[in-house]
Amino acid sequence: MITLALGLVPGASASEIADTFQMHGxxxxxxxxxxxxxxxxxxxxxxxxxxxxxxxxxxxTRPSQNMLxxxxxxxxxxxxxxxxxxxxxxxxxxxxxxxxxxxxxxGIQTGRFKNPFGFYNLTRDIPSTRPGVLLPQSIYFDRTxxxxxxxxxxxxxxxxxxxxxxxxxxxxxxxxxxxxxxxxTLMTAGKQxxxxxxxxxxxxxxxxxxxxxxxxxxxxxxxxxxxxxxxAGSGDFSFQPWILSLQYNREHWSLTAEYARRRxxxxxxxxxxxxxxVTGESWYLQYTYRFLDNWQWLLRYDALISNRDxxxxxTYEAAGLGPAHSRFARDITTGLRWRISSGWLLEAEWHHxxxxxxxxxRDNLExxxxxRYWNMLLLQTSFLF
Amino acid sequence: MFRxxxxxxxxxxxxxxxxxxAEPSALVIITHPGVELDSLNRETARAIFAMRQRTxxxxxxxxxxxxxxxxxxxxxxxxxxxxxxxxxxxxxxxxAVFSGTGQAPNEVANESAMVDxxxxxxxxxxxxxxSALNDRVRVVGVE
Numbered sequence: 001m002i003t004l005a006l007g008l009v010p011g012a013s014a015s016e017i018a019d020t021f022q023m024h025g026x027x028x029x030x031x032x033x034x035x036x037x038x039x040x041x042x043x044x045x046x047x048x049x050x051x052x053x054x055x056x057x058x059x060x061t062r063p064s065q066n067m068l069x070x071x072x073x074x075x076x077x078x079x080x081x082x083x084x085x086x087x088x089x090x091x092x093x094x095x096x097x098x099x100x101x102x103x104x105x106x107g108i109q110t111g112r113f114k115n116p117f118g119f120y121n122l123t124r125d126i127p128s129t130r131p132g133v134l135l136p137q138s139i140y141f142d143r144t145x146x147x148x149x150x151x152x153x154x155x156x157x158x159x160x161x162x163x164x165x166x167x168x169x170x171x172x173x174x175x176x177x178x179x180x181x182x183x184x185t186l187m188t189a190g191k192q193x194x195x196x197x198x199x200x201x202x203x204x205x206x207x208x209x210x211x212x213x214x215x216x217x218x219x220x221x222x223x224x225x226x227x228x229x230x231x232a233g234s235g236d237f238s239f240q241p242w243i244l245s246l247q248y249n250r251e252h253w254s255l256t257a258e259y260a261r262r263r264x265x266x267x268x269x270x271x272x273x274x275x276x277x278v279t280g281e282s283w284y285l286q287y288t289y290r291f292l293d294n295w296q297w298l299l300r301y302d303a304l305i306s307n308r309d310x311x312x313x314x315t316y317e318a319a320g321l322g323p324a325h326s327r328f329a330r331d332i333t334t335g336l337r338w339r340i341s342s343g344w345l346l347e348a349e350w351h352h353x354x355x356x357x358x359x360x361x362r363d364n365l366e367x368x369x370x371x372r373y374w375n376m377l378l379l380q381t382s383f384l385f
Numbered sequence: 386m387f388r389x390x391x392x393x394x395x396x397x398x399x400x401x402x403x404x405x406x407a408e409p410s411a412l413v414i415i416t417h418p419g420v421e422l423d424s425l426n427r428e429t430a431r432a433i434f435a436m437r438q439r440t441x442x443x444x445x446x447x448x449x450x451x452x453x454x455x456x457x458x459x460x461x462x463x464x465x466x467x468x469x470x471x472x473x474x475x476x477x478x479x480x481a482v483f484s485g486t487g488q489a490p491n492e493v494a495n496e497s498a499m500v501d502x503x504x505x506x507x508x509x510x511x512x513x514x515x516s517a518l519n520d521r522v523r524v525v526g527v528e
Contacts, residue, residue, distance in 0.1 A: 016446070022489060024482050060488050062439060065446035065508075070485035091485040100440045102429050114484050122484040129479045159437065161428035211431060211469040251470050290472065293455075342454060384479070 013063070020062040028054045028127045028382035036371035037356060038363040040079035040142075043376065052380075053077040053084050054125055066107075068095040074125060078142060080362035081180060090114070090125070091150060102161075109155040112177075115148050116155075116170045116204040117219045118243040118258055124149075127382035131256070131288055131298055132335045133349045134378065137358040138282035138304035139243065139260045146179035147239060148221055151200065165209040172202045176223050184362055186227065186237075193229040195237060200224050217245040227266065235269035252290050259283040281305045294339040298349070302331040304357045325372035329357035335378075343384045351376040412462050415500070415522040417509040420445060424526040431467045433510065435477040436487040441508060449490040450502050450511035458496060462512045466527055 032040055033048035041051025058072035071092035077084040091114050097107035114122045123129040124140055134142070141147075153174015160167040176197040183195050206217040220242040227237040241262040248255045260282045269275050284302035291297065305311045306327040313327030335349030356370045364370050414430060416422060421443050425433075432438040433447055441447045452459040454471055463471045481487030493499045496517040503509035504521035518524065 020446075020448075020488065022482070024489065026483070056483070058483065058485070060482070060485070062446060062488070065440050065444065068439065068485075068487065070488075072483065072485060093485045095486065097439060100438050100442075102426055102442050105432065105438050109485070122486070123480050126479060126483040129476060129483065159432065161426070161432070166428060166432070211467065212473050249470065249473065 017061045017063050021059070022061070023057070023059050024385060025057040026054070026126055026128070026382060026384040027056075028052075028380055030133060030378055030380040032376065032378050034374055034376040036374040037359055037376075038079070039360060039376055041363065043363075049079070051077055051079050052378075054127070054382075055084065055087075056090065056125065058090075066097040066100065068097075069093070070095065076125065079360055081184065104161060105157075105159040107157055109157070109172075110153075112150055112152050113155045113172060113174070114150050115172065115202045115221065117148055117202065117221060117241075118260070119215075119217065119245050119247065119256065121148065126384070127345055127347070127380065128343075128384050131286060132300070132333065132337070133347050133380045134333075134351075136258070136282075136284040136286065136300060136302040136333075137331065138284060138302045138329065139258055141358055143358060143360040143362075144182050144185050146177055147182045148202075148223060148241065149177060151176050151202065155202075165207060165211075168204075168206045168208070170202075170204045170206075174200065176200045176225065178225055181362075186229075191230045193227055196226040196228070198224040198226060213249055215245070215247040215249070217243075219243045219245070229269075229274065231271070232274035233270035235274065236265075236267045238265040238267070239263070240265070254288045256286040256288070257284065278306070279308045281308050296337040296339075298333065298335040298337070300331075300333040302329075302333065304329045304355070306357050322367050323356075323370065323372075325355045325357075326359075326367060326370065327355075327357060329353055329355035329359075345380075345382045345384075347378075347380045347382075349378045349380075351378075411515050412458065412466055412512055413515055413518065414466065414510065414512050414525045414527060415503050415518070416441075416511075416525055417503055417505075417507050418521065418523050419507055420510070420523060420525075422523075422525050424528050426528045427466075427468060430527055431469060434467055434490070435469075435474060436481045436490060437477070439487070441510065445508045447510055448506045448508045450493050450499055450506075450509060451490045452495070452499065452512075453492060456495075458512070458514055466512065 030052035031048050032043040034043040038044050041049030043049040055075040060070035062068050072090040073087050074090035075084050075087035091112050093109045093111040093113050095109045099106040120135050151174030155172035157170045178195040178197050183192050186193050200223045202221040204219040208215050223239040225237040228234040243260040245258045262280045265277045267275055282304045286300040289297045313324030316327050317324040331351055331353045333351050337347045352375050460471050463469050478489050482489045493502055496513045499511045499513055503511045
């Protein structure tokens, strides 16, 4: 890929490529223990689960002054349905800055790019950029992480420097990568359907006031796919989430809130029962306090409603589709992080959850056997270079 | 719950600090002598040191040098010159490196290594206390 781009770029020099070459990576391992319900492996069994491992390696170089080539390979085990021996290309981009002067930067990314969605999607798998071991699951679902994770296409960005702060626009178009996690969630009658991404759109506007004291962002996406089921024929899958993100930063603490609405539309299926239009809602409020230089304390309240028309899930249960508590989740989280050295982190985090709205389905095959109230402790160590 | 979020937003805006005017600092941005640049505005300096802008305003490829996070000069540079907290810079670098949107800066151990590396690297940019300056590097003012 690098030699290919080299041939395309006049002015690229071999010495620049070598001088600016960088390689970085990270690895993490967690122990997860829960009293009821399984999260990322058999966490409720004796001894807990060690099935949460992440490994990533990336390389980048700047062949000419306005170009960046970057790619990352990611291997991830996170409970049932994932394997550490099945690495994937997380991103692979050619980034070209068309304009960079004192007032603005403008550029374009082509290839496989990470979707700029909310505060955390870009680097959702990198422990040091997350506020805790797990991101707020109501917005950054791990059970359907592939939806909205990255796209194969084109992303335009523009950064405008104002006297009070920075305004950043990003707009992308491409084919979303949809993996089996999303297909599994859409399973009907025990049969896993297939999802094929079609042209989809993503955009974000972000304002950073006074060097990031205050950050506000609005992200929106329109993810389209063909959904092929054995039982109800094939039809259109359309997912339209938007997120409002706010953050206030001080030297020793940060307050973060995000609110999301997600509309999932299934249409044009032969069997009418398959066609649906459901809007879910999520929000969280998070406080992080940095003390003693290398320690951080996290406190978060995170709430999810799968269907705004049925927030308690009672209608869902009455229709015989599953337990009411699988349609919402309210999670109180507190955690501690210790930065042992510049790249080495040790984290501990406790969740008290009411509801199973974001519980990974593949780890809990018998949905009627899940408990409404559950607790989970996560210990994670990670290393980044 | 949307109402609660709006209330929070209003609260956050009310708590916004007024435009922070950094105090005059004994720290200066330095560049390779071949970089024809007399001054940078603060937002551009921040974009370069946060690794969001890859070229200097004169069009040259930027090679950014920084001191370790725990270095007192680094902490002062971040706060007094760039007007950001060191933890925000660290997060910006990790996000750039692991999302394919940028690279990490080159870390040097101390101020004398900073001067040496910046002086030896075309497009080099870094920072030192005035006391560590010498004529092998160029000083760039921040507006």
